[in-house]
Amino acid sequence: MPDSGGPAPPESGSKELPRPAAKVLFGRFKLVRLLGFGASARVYLARDLHSGRSVALKAIPKGRAAKNGLSHNVVREIAIMRRLRHPHILRLLEVLASRSKIYFVLELARGGELFAQVARGRLPEDISRRYFRQLISAVGYCHSRGVFHRDLKPENLLLDDAGNLKVSDFGLSAVPEQIRGDGLLHTLCGTPAYVAPEILDRKGYDGAKVDVWSCGVILYVLNAGYLPFNDPNLMAMYRKIYRGEYRCPKWTSPELRRLIGRLLDPKPESRITVDGILRDPWFKKGLGEEEWAALAKFHSAETADLENGKLWKSEEPDRALNAFDLISFSSGLDLSGLFGPPSDRERFVSAEPAEAILARAEDLGAKEGLVVRRKGEKGLAGVVVEGQIGNLVASVVVRRLADGLLVVEAEDGGGAAEMFFLKEKLLPALKVPATEPGSSASVTDRPHPVS
Template identity: 50%
Template structure:
């Protein structure tokens, strides 16, 4: 429905559509009181509830209210109705920095200005306990004065998101800009991962292309893990030295923000290149829970879809879950026997779950429905040598027509798990497209689903 010309909350006149995604649309709007242009992101509550993204929206609101910096897109206010959430934000009309880089490399003086403003913004975010976790040129906007504005805090993490080991454990970010320790999936310092992304961005601004790229995705991630890249011949020696220290695959020795800001190349023209400082203006208190509360009907629909709606995998997730792209060997020597198997299926999620439930009855296992989206648990009826056998089944959506299914031991004896899996595997043949990590017979012509899906997902992430 075209909302152009509509008056929102008696405050804003909506203008043209600036962009849209699966769950939200962004409109240019005008504040009726003072005529100032703003951008309004309209989020559909029902849609984000169905896919379990409400916590992410709450986090984005909390993060954007914490960050008040001249090089970060400002959140003016948040409003809501029973079905919609409205983010009223600073309108940044210069477009994405990505659009500039897509035309070719930038002059060193221009690239340094944007890098200075990026580091200034990231340093401030880190000082407030916020890690962005998805820094890339597509999330860096330019205002009418050519100043950089960091946007899209949907994947950001607050300090309280860390686990007891003090590290983050959620894999996210865009593959080409992600740090080696994030690939490792064993926990990482979000601020150090952000610094790596800043280094990749600086390289892209000066070179016009990515430092880590290869037609083979496994090879590309191997290069990231070892920080294997080459500088173009036009890179000055001092900027080569700076980028090398930032793109250090060891996060403990990677250059810190404070050291970057002390660097002689970084400091050239620093004061004149930083965004104009504004007075810090605290936002009024906001009841985030009330803003994000759902209608009763939406809550009911969410409960009904907990099993049938699988989690969507982005390109990075797909690489991480695919045994053919297992990169753990780049970082550690582990001889532990894996207690999970995965297969690809071209059947709907409901069909996969129905098959598993039917199989559980045949094998005298009970089905325990979990609250987590796209997950069910199969349990033995009696306790074995090491307790009750537990097998978790989780479905991930790669495309609407293709799913990745992971079956893993969650409790009980390993030998008992392996014995049951010998019965489960052949019984699933009518829903299995291909088992992960297993070569096909020579007379069996089955297309490898990994590469085309990875290329498709990766291209979408990099758009």
């Protein structure tokens, strides 16, 4: 971020990044070029060869994540992002894994980082207000679902091709299970220039109030083009943050100056809340009642339940950790079913031999008068079930997960009849109880749903 003396030129990262050699991952995602990289991940522009749409593919080396103690961050980010559905939060579309990497398939934000705009200079007040409204709508939505971002900054705010804001990077987010008995969070995290003073206190903090502080720093940066707290000496900068010592530029309107003052209140108990921001005159200026209601929609617990089925539950981290155990063993495995599978696909774990599972699919196909073909490549085996005119009815893929364990994935061909065949005939045949003749699994090793 530019220093307090004024905006800095764009980073060298704005240059064209090298294009990877033509490569297709999982037979589906063609890498186009490298979009950016950090200490723990690389992000590529990729094309989904199945749908034709462009996506962002975030590649996280498993070994590096484990070595740097970031495995739980990856797990948490998956578990959180799969639950969040908001127009101003970047969508996690799928999760994939190879032997060495975990891949997040993300909605593509073609406009890049908001940071790049601010690096060119401050924004007009009306534009700052528009971005800030979208940010608060997303942050309020997260808070209503028990999610606290804890690393809000312009580098983590992306723009789509229509110029709408998308909050990204939930790797440092917190959920209720991390709150201690005193009702506070205690993990030290965040980016120094955006960190709230109570985090520096090391006495615990309220995740919602910390996010509001970061929103205040972002609003200041949008308006000024530089940071409110900045010093070459880190401890000197922390002292300024702790005391709330900053100065708004002379062009700041009185209403905006007042709101920034309430956002950057060093005392968390008197700092403005998201509810207070929604009622603030500067925030509401020129906003119609319907627009205001749309921004404030996250306040309804009923809406949250309807949109998400349920709010964050305490058992979810355990499920996510189990999922990460599977990620650690998987090779070329599509893990989307672990975090909300599409309706036309189902996965389960089985202790049966692959041959026994595929043989049952072949027997069923022959019985139904369908054409069944074997397919296979290194690390997986499967069958394709086709109609008499060559139309795809269903496919089954079996992959080795670990010694004695397989992941079985069955998918229909896309029509109503095909879905009926999958749900009513193929899946029951594949999931033969382990006590039936021919099964090699014990009662305790019956197939377990992954999704």
